[in-house]
Amino acid sequence: MSEKFSATLRIGDLNDYIAPSQGCVVSLKGIKPTPHKLQKSEQNAEKSRSAPNPLQTDPVKISLKDCLACSGCITSAETVMLEKQSLDEFLSSIKKGKTVIVSLSPQSRASLAVHFGLSSLQIFKKLTTFLKSLGVKAVFDTSCSRDLALIESCNEFVSRYKQLSDDGSCKSSVPMISSACPGWICYAEKTLGSYILPYISSVKSPQQTMGSIIKQHICQKMCIRPDDVYHVTVMPCYDKKLEAARDDFMFEVKSQGGTHENIGLRITEVDSVLTSGEVLDLIQAKSVDFRTLDESSLDKLLTNVNEEGHLYGVHGSSGGYAETIFQHAAKILFGKEIKGPLDFKIIKNSDFREVCLEVEGKTVLKFALCYGFRNLQNIVRKIKTGKCDYHFIEVMACPSGCLNGGGQIKRKPGQSPRDFIQSLEMAYTDDVLASDPFKNPVIKTLYDEWLDQPGSEKAKKLMHTEYHPVVKSITAALQNW
Ligand code: SF4
Numbered sequence: 001m002s003e004k005f006s007a008t009l010r011i012g013d014l015n016d017y018i019a020p021s022q023g024c025v026v027s028l029k030g031i032k033p034t035p036h037k038l039q040k041s042e043q044n045a046e047k048s049r050s051a052p053n054p055l056q057t058d059p060v061k062i063s064l065k066d067c068l069a070c071s072g073c074i075t076s077a078e079t080v081m082l083e084k085q086s087l088d089e090f091l092s093s094i095k096k097g098k099t100v101i102v103s104l105s106p107q108s109r110a111s112l113a114v115h116f117g118l119s120s121l122q123i124f125k126k127l128t129t130f131l132k133s134l135g136v137k138a139v140f141d142t143s144c145s146r147d148l149a150l151i152e153s154c155n156e157f158v159s160r161y162k163q164l165s166d167d168g169s170c171k172s173s174v175p176m177i178s179s180a181c182p183g184w185i186c187y188a189e190k191t192l193g194s195y196i197l198p199y200i201s202s203v204k205s206p207q208q209t210m211g212s213i214i215k216q217h218i219c220q221k222m223c224i225r226p227d228d229v230y231h232v233t234v235m236p237c238y239d240k241k242l243e244a245a246r247d248d249f250m251f252e253v254k255s256q257g258g259t260h261e262n263i264g265l266r267i268t269e270v271d272s273v274l275t276s277g278e279v280l281d282l283i284q285a286k287s288v289d290f291r292t293l294d295e296s297s298l299d300k301l302l303t304n305v306n307e308e309g310h311l312y313g314v315h316g317s318s319g320g321y322a323e324t325i326f327q328h329a330a331k332i333l334f335g336k337e338i339k340g341p342l343d344f345k346i347i348k349n350s351d352f353r354e355v356c357l358e359v360e361g362k363t364v365l366k367f368a369l370c371y372g373f374r375n376l377q378n379i380v381r382k383i384k385t386g387k388c389d390y391h392f393i394e395v396m397a398c399p400s401g402c403l404n405g406g407g408q409i410k411r412k413p414g415q416s417p418r419d420f421i422q423s424l425e426m427a428y429t430d431d432v433l434a435s436d437p438f439k440n441p442v443i444k445t446l447y448d449e450w451l452d453q454p455g456s457e458k459a460k461k462l463m464h465t466e467y468h469p470v471v472k473s474i475t476a477a478l479q480n481w
Contacts, residue, residue: 087285101232115280143314146314147437181318193469207270231270322368447459
């Protein structure tokens with residue numbers, strides 16, 4: 001496995017240190033708005049924009065970290081130039097001789113599959129051909145890192161559940177709320193404050209899990225300096241750009257590859273995020289006849305592909321968190337083997353569904369899928385008033401979940417939203433074998449050689465994160481507009 005990877009990654013002199021580029025900017029015009037109301041202070045900030053301060057001389061600088069991911073966002077009125085997350089930056093990193101690695105999400109694969117009328121596997125192979133022709137060194141699969149995130153989430157849920165049922169001492173241990181959606185995290189941190197944050201799972205999203213694996217493990221294993229690697233993910237939404245820009249997803253180089261030049265450097269797990277639509281833009285900009293491209297073999301190091309060449313992974317279109325954790329908890333806590341797919345019962349609408357496990361007439365597990373801000377606000381209200389009886393909630397900001405993310409390729413004229421989602425769901429699962437994350441050989445190897453075991457100290461340090469209540473740096477800056 002490592003031989004294959006090192007062959008793939010033979011990319012010139014790795015000792016040639018090239019400083020990360022800072023100069024490129026991108027517009028987030030068209031960023032998917034998330035429909036929640038502005039806080040009062042944010043409304044004031046909005047008002048203050050129409051009354052310019054004559055003492056203000058320097059332009060206010062806005063970075064991704066300042067985005068509130070709200071519908072009244074500073075990005076809606078004008079084109080805001082933001083650094084780093086762009087096709088230009090991606091292409092210039094290749095030109096500069098960086099080791100460019102791309103991690104493709106299964107939702108983006110499905111989006112491209114529907115657009116081109118190909119299967120997910122064909123898309124993955126042709127995209128590998130296309131990206132490598134540009135100079136990308138390896139193309140991986142975030143359904144692989146998602147399996148690791150799912151295992152850590154299963155472990156975290158079982159610990160929380162036991163904590164609650166042992167002595168009832170920690171009421172904020174359940175419901176555990178999924179953490180893979182940055183739209184939801186941004187909303188929770190900046191609008192809901194500290195009461196909701198303890199409920200959110202501490203496990204990093206599949207995007208950041210992949211970032212950590214590549215920059216903190218693979219680089220060390222291959223003796224590559226992490227600052228020489230430019231890691232790009234392809235994702236279904238713009239909010240993933242905000243996630244990648246969080247300070248929590250940077251780490252400091254301790255010692256690396258036998259050199260000391262880069263010790264103390266701050267490294268970003270994911271350098272850039274491209275949406276499915278931006279990848280299509282790139283294909284079109286290069287005037288490539290994508291359908292007729294050769295199909296390359298896949299980079300197996302961090303990809304869910306078996307010996308026969310089939311893709312595999314969990315089937316939930318937003319990551320399968322509720323389903324996987326439910327099955328695991330039923331087995332570990334109650335000795336019940338439950339085969340998927342689970343029969344989620346519609347509660348209010350198709351974006352709010354639940355599934356329960358009863359043992360001896362008592363409901364012992366109650367899980368929900370809760371997608372879209374309207375449903376999400378209802379559930380938050382219930383938690384706040386102590387009326388929420390779910391043990392786990394898979395929360396996603398987008399109605400219909402990640403397949404319907406704002407960065408996906410738009411549907412064809414005349415196609416109904418319902419037909420469109422159905423076609424994406426088919427492309428997402430059609431040639432992908434349903435699998436158990438605990439049986440993924442790639443993840444087993446990662447635990448064996450790096451993380452020890454689920455929930456270990458090392459896993460907690462590298463695969464988990466923290467959330468922070470509101471930091472209104474932008475509102476302070478806007479007071480001077
Ligand atoms: S639900 Fe939407 S905002 Fe959240 S991760 Fe998925 S695509 Fe992105």
